[in-house]
Amino acid sequence: MSVLVLVEQADGATDELSLQALALARDLGSPVHALSIGEAVTGLGAYGVETLHVAQDDRLSTYAPAAWAACLGQLADRLQPSAVVAAGTNRGNEVLAHLAARRDLPFAANVIAVGSDGTVTRVRWGGSLLEEARIDSDLRLLTVAPHMVEAATVNGSEAAVEAFEPALDETEFVVRVVDHAETPTAGISLAEAKVVVSGGRGVGSADGFGMLEELAGLLNAAVGCSRVVTMAGWRPHTDQVGQTGTKVAPDLYIACGISGATQHIAGCKGAKKILAINSDAEAPILASADYAVIGDLAEIVPAITAELRKAQSQ
Amino acid sequence: MRILVCVKRVPLTGGKMVLTADEQALETRHLGFTISPHEECGVEEAVRLVEEHGGEVTVLTLGPAEAEEQIRDSLANGADRGVHLVTDGEEWDPQATAAVIVSTIQAEEAVGEGFDLIVFGNESADAGNYQVGIRVAYTLGRPVATGLKGLSVADGRVRCEQEVPGGRDIYDLPLPAVVSVLEGINLPRYPSVPAKLRARSKPVESSSPERPAARLERLRLMVPPGQGKQAEVLGSGADAAPAVVEMMRDIGVAG
Numbered sequence: 001m002s003v004l005v006l007v008e009q010a011d012g013a014t015d016e017l018s019l020q021a022l023a024l025a026r027d028l029g030s031p032v033h034a035l036s037i038g039e040a041v042t043g044l045g046a047y048g049v050e051t052l053h054v055a056q057d058d059r060l061s062t063y064a065p066a067a068w069a070a071c072l073g074q075l076a077d078r079l080q081p082s083a084v085v086a087a088g089t090n091r092g093n094e095v096l097a098h099l100a101a102r103r104d105l106p107f108a109a110n111v112i113a114v115g116s117d118g119t120v121t122r123v124r125w126g127g128s129l130l131e132e133a134r135i136d137s138d139l140r141l142l143t144v145a146p147h148m149v150e151a152a153t154v155n156g157s158e159a160a161v162e163a164f165e166p167a168l169d170e171t172e173f174v175v176r177v178v179d180h181a182e183t184p185t186a187g188i189s190l191a192e193a194k195v196v197v198s199g200g201r202g203v204g205s206a207d208g209f210g211m212l213e214e215l216a217g218l219l220n221a222a223v224g225c226s227r228v229v230t231m232a233g234w235r236p237h238t239d240q241v242g243q244t245g246t247k248v249a250p251d252l253y254i255a256c257g258i259s260g261a262t263q264h265i266a267g268c269k270g271a272k273k274i275l276a277i278n279s280d281a282e283a284p285i286l287a288s289a290d291y292a293v294i295g296d297l298a299e300i301v302p303a304i305t306a307e308l309r310k311a312q313s314q
Numbered sequence: 315m316r317i318l319v320c321v322k323r324v325p326l327t328g329g330k331m332v333l334t335a336d337e338q339a340l341e342t343r344h345l346g347f348t349i350s351p352h353e354e355c356g357v358e359e360a361v362r363l364v365e366e367h368g369g370e371v372t373v374l375t376l377g378p379a380e381a382e383e384q385i386r387d388s389l390a391n392g393a394d395r396g397v398h399l400v401t402d403g404e405e406w407d408p409q410a411t412a413a414v415i416v417s418t419i420q421a422e423e424a425v426g427e428g429f430d431l432i433v434f435g436n437e438s439a440d441a442g443n444y445q446v447g448i449r450v451a452y453t454l455g456r457p458v459a460t461g462l463k464g465l466s467v468a469d470g471r472v473r474c475e476q477e478v479p480g481g482r483d484i485y486d487l488p489l490p491a492v493v494s495v496l497e498g499i500n501l502p503r504y505p506s507v508p509a510k511l512r513a514r515s516k517p518v519e520s521s522s523p524e525r526p527a528a529r530l531e532r533l534r535l536m537v538p539p540g541q542g543k544q545a546e547v548l549g550s551g552a553d554a555a556p557a558v559v560e561m562m563r564d565i566g567v568a569g
Contacts, residue, residue, distance in 0.1 A: 237498030284329025303552035
């Protein structure tokens with residue numbers, strides 16, 4: 001039986017997370033159909049897509065979750081797939097939840113693998129725990145957890161493109177994006193930084209972050225923090241790394257005075273290397289770190305800054 | 315305005331995930347509990363809206379008898395009354411959760427005024443199903459916006475702000491509506507001692523609904539591989555600085 005995948009776009013190309021969703025979808029059935037809202041995308045054949053359906057309606061020029069779910073549902077009615085899949089993005093999870101609510105079907109969010117017996121493995125606790133679950137439905141609705149499945153390519157010819165005109169009621173557009181406000185960007189984005197210097201309770205105060213900022217300046221790094229720090233009001237929530245903050249994936253993550261609660265690890269485990277600077281040699285962060293320095297961060301961080309300055313001036 | 319906030323009791327997990335022997339739950343004997351973080355901000359946001367516009371905040375939870383603690387915490391932070399749907403501790407799947415919340419709302423609205431706004435967290439910290447609020451909105455026939463970092467109410471509408479790359483998307487919904495919020499929409503207050511005392515005497519109604527069969531059925535939980543790495547200790551104190559810089563050079567980030 002076929003499988004239907006919602007693909008999203010970012011900067012005019014197919015979003016990487018949608019390509020990951022396509023890779024998992026190939027384990028659920030064939031042929032693979034994709035749905036793009038508004039505009040066609042190219043290159044999906046290499047990800048196993050046989051037919052790309054492009055939903056066309058002038059009102060779809062801005063995002064409207066119920067309308068997207070209606071498109072997906074109507075196409076599913078026509079194709080009768082065994083599963084409808086999307087990436088586990090904000091929109092992917094939202095649209096699939098709308099479709100599930102509409103049809104009163106179960107929906108499994110953030111799946112990382114599917115079993116031959118119809119079970120799925122999905123993430124809980126932002127990835128700190130996994131769950132094996134059974135979806136009690138002939139039509140399975142699921143999203144694919146970001147960065148847990150490789151966006152592997154296959155030998156396939158270019159996907160056929162078919163226009164699709166959904167029948168959309170005005171009520172589907174009651175909730176839609178009506179405006180967009182640009183946020184001026186200052187400094188290096190936490191989500192994209194190659195190095196992140198992050199502080200936790202051990203930094204001791206808002207002022208204590210001064211030495212972290214100094215080190216970050218030399219490394220072209222972003223400054224992050226743990227949830228304890230934002231709850232204490234030392235740093236804004238936009239600096240928070242963790243399950244309920246930003247998920248980062250730098251080459252090096254420097255965790256200063258961070259104990260290593262699972263809530264925090266869920267946000268930084270994408271780092272290639274983690275250096276923990278902690279006074280407690282038994283802190284849980286050491287079980288997630290590649291390197292550690294034990295001692296008082298108020299001495300260690302300025303010493304690293306001085307050493308780095310020396311090295312950079314040579 | 316009348317606002318309903320739905321919250322979930324979750325364990326404070328600390329540094330390591332340990333499962334019960336039957337792999338059906340987290341071992342929580344040595345853990346504390348809290349309100350799931352997004353929902354904690356949901357309570358704060360509802361209280362602020364009522365402080366601005368007048369009205370009443372009701373907080374609802376589906377959870378074991380001990381979840382009254384999370385209702386009382388919400389009452390101490392400014393909510394006016396609680397509704398506790400008491401379970402035997404077994405987790406309800408998202409469809410069953412949404413259905414019992416809907417029937418509770420319908421029963422409340424049949425005898426009193428309707429809720430202008432129903433607030434959820436975007437997803438619970440533990441199960442992370444991303445769907446209960448949307449299901450409730452559909453069944454009640456109300457508009458829903460999710461993942462919000464800003465809310466304001468005026469002229470019978472709610473303006474909703476959602477963070478997207480490069481800025482914020484704005485939604486404008488007619489009330490009554492359903493919203494889900496993210497941590498960071500506000501910084502929740504710490505309750506004062508008098509507020510905690512007052513919370514003890516605020517009304518909490520409880521009932522014990524029957525759990526339907528799960529359609530998203532948990533078979534077992536697993537701790538993902540990769541926990542329990544052994545960090546290479548580069549040194550102690552300030553003397554470790556040269557070794558740290560050498561490591562930074564090795565991995566090509568020394569600037």
